[in-house]
Amino acid sequence: MAGSGEEAATAAVVQNKKVVLRRHVTGFPTEDDMEITVGTTEQRVPAGLTAVLIKNLYLSCDPWMRGRMSKHDDGANPVSASDFVIGEAMVNYGVGKVIDSTHPEFIAGDLVWGMSGWEEYTLVTQPESLHKINHADLPLSYYTGILGMPGLTAYAGFTQVARPNKGDFVFVSAASGAVGQVVGQLAKIAGCYVVGSAGSDEKVSLLKTKFGYDDAFNYKSEIDLSAALKRCLPDGIDIYFDNVGGTTLDAALLHMRHGGRVAVCGMISQYNLEERDGLRNLFCIIPKSIRVEGFNVSRFFHLYARFEEEMAGYIKDRKVAVVEDVVEGIESAPAALIGLFSGKNVGKQLVAIARA
Structure with missing residues (x-):
C-alpha cells in the first residue's frame, strides 16, 4: 500500500x-x-x-x-x-x-x-x-x-474462432511472429497439418525446425502465392489464421475447403497504406460455406487464467518453443x-x- x-x-x-x-x-x-x-x-x-x-x-x-x-x-x-x-x-x-x-x-x-x-x-x-x-x-x-496478449490472441483465435478439428489443414501467415509461432504450435498439439508463410528463408527454416510446422514458404520469393499454397496444401485449407490480409488473404480464399474457417487476426500488409488493397476472391465464401470472422483479443480476457496455466504447462513440458x-x-x-x-x-x- x-x-x-x-x-x-x-x-x-x-x-x-x-x-x-x-x-x-x-x-x-x-x-x-x-x-x-x-x-x-x-x-x-x-x-x-x-x-x-x-x-x-x-x-x-x-x-x-x-x-x-x-x-x-x-x-x-x-x-x-x-x-x-x-x-x-x-x-x-x-x-x-x-x-x-x-x-x-x-x-x-x-x-x-x-x-x-x-x-x-x-x-x-x-x-x-x-x-x-x-x-x-x-x-x-x-x-x-507467449504468456501475454499475443499468446492469448493466438489461443483464443485458434481455439474459439477457428475451432480446430483433428486432421484439419491449417495455414498461418506471418507464422514466425509473436502470434503466428503460437498458433502453429497449438495446431500441432491439436493434431492438425500446419503450413506457414514468412518473409525470409531464415524464418522459414525456423518454422520447420523450431516450431514444428509441416511445411512453410517465403512469400517474398514466391511469384504466385496461389501456386505456393497449392504446392504446400494440395488438398486445400480448413483453417486460415490471417495475420496479414491483402493478397495473401485473397489467395487463401481460393484454396479454402468446404466449411473452412478464416480467423482474421491482423492485416499488417495494409496498416501503412492510404488506399488499402481490395479482395477479388470473396465469391468463394458462398459456394464453399466459408466462415470469415474477425476478432479482437479484448473479447477473450475472461479466458486468461485458463490460458496462462495451459500455456505455462506446455512451455514447462517443452511442448512449445519460444x-x-x-x-x-x-x-x-x-x-x-x-x-x-x-x-x-x-x-x-x-x-x-x-x-x-
Missing part, C-alpha cells in the same frame, strides 16, 4: 524516460515520428488516487500500435482504440514491478503485466487492467508474448517498432528496459 506520514512526504523523485509521438503519421511511420523525452516521477501514488505505480521491465512491440499513430475521425480507427496523444507517452502492453499501490489487490513487489506506458515508470489509474504474474519461474519477458527478438534500452523502442513493418524481427519483438 502507499506510504503515509513522513515516509510519504519524502518519497523519492526519479528520472522517467518516455517514448512520445511527435506527430500523427500518414503512410509508413519512421523513427523520427517518435522521440525520447525525459521527465521525473515520484515513487508513490498521489494521495487520494486509487492506482498502481509500475516500474516497467519489458515493453512489447506490436503491429496494432500503428493504428493509434494516425489521426482518425471518431470511430474510424481500425484497431478500435483511441489515437495516441502527441507529446504523451505511447501505450502498449508491458511487464512491470509494482513500486507503490493504493489498490487492495496489489502490493509493492508484485510482478504484473498489462497496458502500460512506453516509459520507465507508469502510474496505472485502471489497475483492473493489470494481471499478476503467476509463473515468475519462467522468463518474465514471456508475458509480453523465440524472442529483444533489444536493450528504451531508446531502442522506436526502431524496434518500425522494424516490424519490414519484417526485421525474428520472433516476438520486445524491449528490455530494466531488471526486476
